[in-house]
Amino acid sequence: MEINEMVELCHKVAKEKGFWEKERETGTILMLIVSELGEALEADRNNDFENFKEEIADTVIRIFDYCGYLKIDLEKEILKKYEKNKLRPYKHGKKY
Secondary structure, rough: HHHHHHHHHHHHHHOOOOOOOOOOHHHHHHHHHHHHHHHHHHHHHHOOOOHHHHHHHHHHHHHHHHHHHHHOHHHHHHHHHHHHHHOOOOHHHHOO
């Protein structure tokens, strides 16, 4: 399955399950994504790799759902960013 097909599928299921009956603000959606990462962190701290994998999947599903709502061609954006990152210098930004 292609990335954009998964985006469409995740958004379709979220709509079917009632998560888009009314418009939601971007901040709320982004924090729901962050909360899934927080749950992944807790699973990692508890050495629960099965739950960790599930929470990472939940994070991606929420991102895909929101991209579907916004009609973002996520596959194109990932490839575009990948090409940009390839041209960056070693440890660019000195962040880590």
